Amino acid sequence: MRIDSLIAILGMAAVTYLTRISGPWLVRLVQGNQRVEACLSRLPGSILAALLAPLVFAVGTAEAVASGITLLVALRFRNMPLSLVAGVGSLVVLRHLL
Amino acid sequence: MDARLTLESARQGALRTLPVAFSVFAYGMVYGLLTRQAGLTLAESVLSSGLIFAGSSQFVSLDMWSHPLPVTALVFTTCVVNLRHVLMSASLTPWMRGLPSRSTLPLLFLLSDESWAMTYGAVSRGKSDLGFLLGSGLLIWAAWMAATITGRLAGAVIPAPEAFGLDFAFTAVFLSLLAGLWKGKGDIPPWVVAAVTALLVDHFLPGKWYIVIGGLAGSLTGLWGNNADR
Numbered sequence: 603m604r605i606d607s608l609i610a611i612l613g614m615a616a617v618t619y620l621t622r623i624s625g626p627w628l629v630r631l632v633q634g635n636q637r638v639e640a641c642l643s644r645l646p647g648s649i650l651a652a653l654l655a656p657l658v659f660a661v662g663t664a665e666a667v668a669s670g671i672t673l674l675v676a677l678r679f680r681n682m683p684l685s686l687v688a689g690v691g692s693l694v695v696l697r698h699l700l
Numbered sequence: 701m702d703a704r705l706t707l708e709s710a711r712q713g714a715l716r717t718l719p720v721a722f723s724v725f726a727y728g729m730v731y732g733l734l735t736r737q738a739g740l741t742l743a744e745s746v747l748s749s750g751l752i753f754a755g756s757s758q759f760v761s762l763d764m765w766s767h768p769l770p771v772t773a774l775v776f777t778t779c780v781v782n783l784r785h786v787l788m789s790a791s792l793t794p795w796m797r798g799l800p801s802r803s804t805l806p807l808l809f810l811l812s813d814e815s816w817a818m819t820y821g822a823v824s825r826g827k828s829d830l831g832f833l834l835g836s837g838l839l840i841w842a843a844w845m846a847a848t849i850t851g852r853l854a855g856a857v858i859p860a861p862e863a864f865g866l867d868f869a870f871t872a873v874f875l876s877l878l879a880g881l882w883k884g885k886g887d888i889p890p891w892v893v894a895a896v897t898a899l900l901v902d903h904f905l906p907g908k909w910y911i912v913i914g915g916l917a918g919s920l921t922g923l924w925g926n927n928a929d930r
Contacts, residue, residue: 648918
């Protein structure tokens with residue numbers, strides 16, 4: 603293993619662990635500040651939406667349509683393996699059609 | 701509410717997380733498979749799953765995995781993607797009061813999207829104590845590790861993942877994680893703001909800044925008073 607890989611993995615592990623233990627500490631810090639709490643409550647979904655936007659809208663039509671299908675299946679059945687199969691399956695079909 | 705940590709709850713946690721562990725295994729296989737595409741060595745995939753143990757950030761890092769590694773950007777992006785853990789551990793605070801930090805600190809390593817969701821559900825209904833996280837988290841960690849190795853080794857048999865649409869698995873995993881966060885119409889403004897900002901930033905800035913800036917922009921809709929009551 604390369605030394606830069608090891609450093610990257612250890613660094614990523616360390617910051618991830620910090621996010622896991624800092625919640626209780628943060629609660630004491632922002633307790634009562636409803637605006638901060640409201641912003642924090644929107645952070646997880648916002649990060650995922652931001653991460654997804656270029657993957658969904660800036661790749662191609664097949665990817666965009668398959669994303670819609672994945673999202674619908676995920677919302678309806680709340681089942682990750684099923685959503686994966688639906689998304690990947692519909693993409694393969696769409697790539698043949700489009 | 702009592703702050704307790706019992707083995708009985710740990711047993712319940714493992715048992716009730718079993719179905720979830722299968723789905724974790726499914727996308728852990730995808731991760732293992734994609735690490736080969738991204739050029740990680742077997743040791744690097746195993747170490748990342750074992751020590752980082754945070755799926756979405758591991759998936760994101762694969763996209764940036766080209767030598768020489770952008771170490772700072774990797775660590776920073778990982779931190780941002782995993783900021784949700786701060787909220788999750790924060791939500792468990794009421795059940796931690798009174799527990800010594802020598803037990804809560806190691807325990808919180810096991811916090812993942814799935815183990816948190818299962819644990820939060822169980823303890824907030826008063827059915828279990830924080831021991832639930834121990835059983836649930838350990839099972840998910842084991843599933844994640846086994847899946848990484850399995851996917852990694854199976855990857856040798858699947859030469860061109862694109863042919864099976866497997867390059868889309870990334871997107872599909874994140875879409876179903878997002879769907880899992882859906883709570884109602886109040887989620888539309890932050891998600892739309894985040895997505896639009898991300899598209900703009902992605903157009904003008906290189907790298908993964910669109911995730912950070914888009915995510916922060918979306919969360920700032922929380923300042924918008926009247927729907928701050930989630």
